[in-house]
Amino acid sequence: MTVRIGVIGTGMIGRDHTRRIAQVLAGGTIVALSDYSPEAAEKVRDELAPDAKCYASGEELIAASDVDAVLVCSTGSTHEAYVLAAIQAGKPCFCEKPLATTAEGARGIVDAEVAHGSRLVQVGFMRRYDAGYRMLKKVVDSEIGTPLIVHAAHRNPAVPEQYVTPMAIHDTMIHEIDVLRWLLDDDYVSAQVVFPKASRHAHSKVADPQIVLLETAKGVRIDVEIFVNSRYGYDIQCQVVGEEGLANLPEPMAVTRRQNASVATPILTDWKDRFVDSYDVELQAFIEAAAEGTATGPSTWDGYVAAITSDACVTAQGADGAVVPITLPERPGLYR
Ligand SMILES: NC(=O)C1=CN([C@@H]2O[C@H](COP(=O)(O)OP(=O)(O)OC[C@H]3O[C@@H](n4cnc5c(N)ncnc54)[C@H](O)[C@@H]3O)[C@@H](O)[C@H]2O)C=CC1
Numbered sequence: 527m528t529v530r531i532g533v534i535g536t537g538m539i540g541r542d543h544t545r546r547i548a549q550v551l552a553g554g555t556i557v558a559l560s561d562y563s564p565e566a567a568e569k570v571r572d573e574l575a576p577d578a579k580c581y582a583s584g585e586e587l588i589a590a591s592d593v594d595a596v597l598v599c600s601t602g603s604t605h606e607a608y609v610l611a612a613i614q615a616g617k618p619c620f621c622e623k624p625l626a627t628t629a630e631g632a633r634g635i636v637d638a639e640v641a642h643g644s645r646l647v648q649v650g651f652m653r654r655y656d657a658g659y660r661m662l663k664k665v666v667d668s669e670i671g672t673p674l675i676v677h678a679a680h681r682n683p684a685v686p687e688q689y690v691t692p693m694a695i696h697d698t699m700i701h702e703i704d705v706l707r708w709l710l711d712d713d714y715v716s717a718q719v720v721f722p723k724a725s726r727h728a729h730s731k732v733a734d735p736q737i738v739l740l741e742t743a744k745g746v747r748i749d750v751e752i753f754v755n756s757r758y759g760y761d762i763q764c765q766v767v768g769e770e771g772l773a774n775l776p777e778p779m780a781v782t783r784r785q786n787a788s789v790a791t792p793i794l795t796d797w798k799d800r801f802v803d804s805y806d807v808e809l810q811a812f813i814e815a816a817a818e819g820t821a822t823g824p825s826t827w828d829g830y831v832a833a834i835t836s837d838a839c840v841t842a843q844g845a846d847g848a849v850v851p852i853t854l855p856e857r858p859g860l861y862r
């Protein structure tokens with residue numbers, strides 16, 4: 527079966543996901559597009575999916591009888607309503623992060639999916655599909671003993687003026703929030719944020735860098751440095767310290783040069799390049815599950831837990847170094 531897919535939001539990532547479904551992946555075809563700006567949808571149609579129909583609204587696209595599955599790639603604040611509409615229509619739905627911008631909104635999606643009775647939603651936490659993180663997880667699961675500490679860093683070269691302090695959590699660190707939970711098979715119990723001396727390259731509305739300290743239910747201590755004006759590159763680091771050894775996330779493949787009396791390895795500068803393969807793998811998994819009328823991978827529950835944790839971290843940003851507890855409700859059977 528070829529899964530007929532509609533894409534809502536044809537900005538940067540919606541366009542890129544349309545390209546991969548139209549040109550790279552197997553088993554799916556783009557039949558529908560919609561964007562708040564009709565020209566944006568038409569442009570993507572003309573460039574990548576000439577047979578797709580453009581819809582005036584995401585709701586109409588979801589309701590269309592020839593749309594089997596939906597990709598929600600619009601601005602974060604619009605995700606919740608579209609995902610709820612897709613569940614209502616009984617259609618598999620891939621939702622880019624965040625699942626919702628509030629924990630309450632994400633809880634509503636959990637409740638709707640539980641009421642539906644089976645999984646329909648995959649959240650776009652693509653790092654779980656990254657070959658490097660998967661290799662790291664294998665080692666953490668079996669070779670370095672019980673994990674004790676994680677040191678992580680998420681560094682971007684620069685961010686635009688509209689990037690504000692809470693975005694370091696909601697937009698950027700949300701990837702670490704999800705992937706470290708998955709890596710350790712654990713949940714968070716508290717968050718604390720401390721601010722080092724600010725970089726002179728940071729805009730006035732973002733405190734940068736910042737360090738988020740998380741504690742897990744099993745007692746692991748995690749420090750995540752978020753530095754979005756690091757200047758030098760897009761750099762994702764993750765080191766797990768275990769009782770019997772230590773494991774590092776592999777660096778992206780790059781040619782090392784020995785030249786002019788130095789050894790040099792280039793570092794990526796654009797996040798789109800860093801996880802390009804993982805986006806392919808996550809969407810291929812979505813297409814295959816959608817063909818069976820279901821969803822796999824990062825779930826609505828994972829999106830909800832990420833939202834609860836993000837909210838706690840944002841509270842911690844304003845708490846003058848105080849530790850903010852994180853309490854999770856009981857996990858419904860659908861997600862066990
Ligand atoms: N997994 C990942 O690594 C990444 C995820 N994202 C997420 O993807 C989402 C989109 O991000 P970008 O593509 O970078 O943003 P963007 O700003 O380039 O595109 C968003 C698009 O949504 C459209 N839009 C806004 N409101 C809408 C509505 N109500 N209905 C339909 N379309 C609407 C806008 O017109 C725009 O074309 C965000 O939630 C972002 O966090 C973005 C980049 C990377």
Ligand SMILES: O=C1[C@@H](O)[C@H](O)[C@@H](O)[C@H](O)[C@H]1O
Nearest residue numbers: 623680682697698699701797
């Ligand atoms: O999701 C993403 C962006 O929105 C965010 O701004 C970047 O920091 C992340 O690394 C990228 O994966």
